[in-house]
Amino acid sequence: MSAPTTVTTPSIIDAPAPPPKARSTRIFRDPVILGCLGWIVFLVGWSLSGLFPHSPTVADPGVLLHAPGGGYLFGVDQDGYDVLSRTVYAAKFDVLMALSGALVAAVTGTWLGILMSSEGRLSALATRGLDVFQAVPLLVVAVAVIGLVGTSRTILVVIIAAINTPLFIRLVQAEARLVRKRGYVAVARVYGVSERTIRWRHILPNVTGVLFPQFSLSVGYAIASVGALSFLGLSEPGSASWGSMIKAGIPLLPLNQWWMVVFPSLALFTVVLAFSELSHRLQGHVEQIRGGSR
Template identity: 30%
Template structure:
């Protein structure tokens, strides 16, 4: 019996909470280290992020410097990955192209994640809105994501910014469905029902109980969609709908290189390899996060 004395109430010990938090973080790090695929994926991504971020300091040549006397030279000590039809260094352009490709993926995932989480929470928490939001999402999902992105660019116009917006919109349905499914199960839990019963406002319930519990699937999905967004953005640039010359985006580099495939295979191979490795890195890391953040595996 606690009696009527308020001081007799037992509150959680802050030290215990801190210990449990540290234990959870340590468990997460331990599981990530054990997952060799996640470690490899993280190392791949770390390499491309560092080289892209420090491209101005790493690149041996100016990104758009043309030397026609060096055009279509193969890989050598002077030009590690060869040169293009204008004598520009491929390694330099790939470093700067990584910045464009990674930023396109980051923008697309951030925008689509924000919109998707908002719509998913509204659809899962408010039954009256659910049918309207999901009907709209179902319509969007009838189109393949790349086809939808192409249609959006056709409406908005060709360009880097419009390509990022198009890719972001095409990814929104994935976030909405994942978040909605999680919210539907969480809103039926006892602590949410108890919060409603004592008059807690909806926005407080969403911020305090709903969002923290859907964070894990959002993080996992965002990691996986990051790679998909980069691939979609590269596809748009390859089709001439995304980054425009002289922007050295990876998809655009592959597009230019295909015209010289028989003469200069390196113009296509190395940018394509970079796209493949980055997408692989995000997929491996996403799989590792899914295993580490899965409550059933603890």
């Protein structure tokens, strides 16, 4: 009589639960994603390169209100700044501040969202506090804060992070609660895996996929918020910003000097649109990946 065969099963505790299979090749073959990323990288890269037709920080008082053309492709504003150089230069501040604020929000929101995904009295209390926080019009609070403590790039990044963090908390919390119901998490608990290990080894890798669409959308919203605050005169004094450029050019529109408003507005619109469309397309790919992994 032969000895009973012992079947060994691979450990599902030591290794993290595998996230849905990545389909990066399909994502980066999407022409809309490539176009959006290309425009954003081109504009930000140009702004960081310092290669401008004219100086964006030194005005030329000898050339004021020059219409587009004759060496000034986008014209010259009322202070003597080349509008093209100034518009591209502003991307370095508007886009990078939005990216920084959204990144802080994503990291903070992911951490808090996973912590608040467990069932319990403390988690429920934190969720109620989040409801109260989201009920407050945060952009109005941001204006009040800037009015009290002054404005700087650091303050703007903190405001952007504060506005967007609740969105990431909600998203990650909902996704993490779905992950907690999966079989490998239940088996991990049976084997005595700690809650901390379950959070960061099993849950975190499986919620990251939903972060990218929200991150892209949050960056677009943050750029629009920076533009709005700059338009209201709440940006750092003397800094280039699309919102402040638009505000400065509006009084000259009745005089048919339109270029100081049109070109910064187009830059703001196209960048926000690129991030919004990027979010939409990434969300579609995430849904396909999740559907294919079921």
